[in-house]
Amino acid sequence: MRKLMRFATGLMALAGTALAVTAAPAAAQDTMSSHYGGLRDHCVGTRIESHRIKTKRGKVVGRTELWYSKISGGQNCVMTYNRAGSPFTRTYIWRLKRKGGLADAAAGDSGFYRYYAGGSFVNRSDGRCVTWGGTVGNFSWFSDPAGVHCG
Numbered sequence: 001m002r003k004l005m006r007f008a009t010g011l012m013a014l015a016g017t018a019l020a021v022t023a024a025p026a027a028a029q030d031t032m033s034s035h036y037g038g039l040r041d042h043c044v045g046t047r048i049e050s051h052r053i054k055t056k057r058g059k060v061v062g063r064t065e066l067w068y069s070k071i072s073g074g075q076n077c078v079m080t081y082n083r084a085g086s087p088f089t090r091t092y093i094w095r096l097k098r099k100g101g102l103a104d105a106a107a108g109d110s111g112f113y114r115y116y117a118g119g120s121f122v123n124r125s126d127g128r129c130v131t132w133g134g135t136v137g138n139f140s141w142f143s144d145p146a147g148v149h150c151g
Contacts (some may be wrong), residue, residue: 002095006066010137011072011126012055013082014061014110018148020060020148024122026089027051027102028088031148032099034041035108035109035110035111035120036106036107036108037093037107037108037119037120037121037122038077038103038120038121038122038123039107039109039119039120040077040119040121040123040140041119041136042079042119043065043067043069043077043078043079043119043121044067044069044075045067045068045070045071045075045077046067046068046069047048047065047066047067048066048067048068048109048149049065049066049143049148049149050063050064050065050066051063051064051065051133051137051141052089052141053080053134053135053136053141054063054139054141055139056139059084060083060137061081061082061083061084061136061137061139062082062083062084062089062125062134062139063080063083063134064079064080064081064091064133064134064141065078065079065080066076066078066093066130066132066143066149067079067119068125068149071123072123072124073104073124073125073126074123074124074125074126074127074128075118075122075123075125076093076121076122076125076130076132076149077093077118077120077121078091078092078093078107078118078120078121078132079091079110079116079117079118079119079134080117080118080133080134080136081115081116082113082114082115082136083136084119084136084137085114086136086137087107087112087114087137088110088111088112088113088135088136089108089110089112089113089114089115089117089134089135089136090108090109090110090111090117090134090135091108091110091114091117091118091119091120091130091134091135092106092107092108092120092132092133092134092142093106093107093108093121093122093130093131094106094130094131094132095122095124095125095128095129096123096129096130096131096147097128098128098129098147098148099146099148100146101129101147103131104138105123105124106122107120107121107122108120110135116140117134125139126151127150128150129137129139129146129147129148129149129150130143130147131143131145131146131147131148132146132148141151
């Protein structure tokens, strides 16, 4: 009986160590990126706008895209693509109460992403304005803060 108890205790200690070791990378990843609101690995629907993100000297370092889908009362989604190899990429979208008004929903994704950030999305955007954009390194493109695509 004692051998069985020692074996069970050793097995539980080993399982606890395995959990601690596998949990460590997830905690480290959380310090490297953050997101809020709706997030998926791609946008669905139709791309309705795309803008290049440029340095002050005009070099293209990435692009940011706005997508629209009829799902969930109208869904707007943003992806930002990194072409420069910069260690940091961000994407943001805000749904406004009215043109020039305050935001009542938002989504964003930022982190040390080599290829892209997003898709960050807001639902129930039919008939509402959105403000959106993205950043690669220290360079950004953002839409009119008063809102666009207000249909």
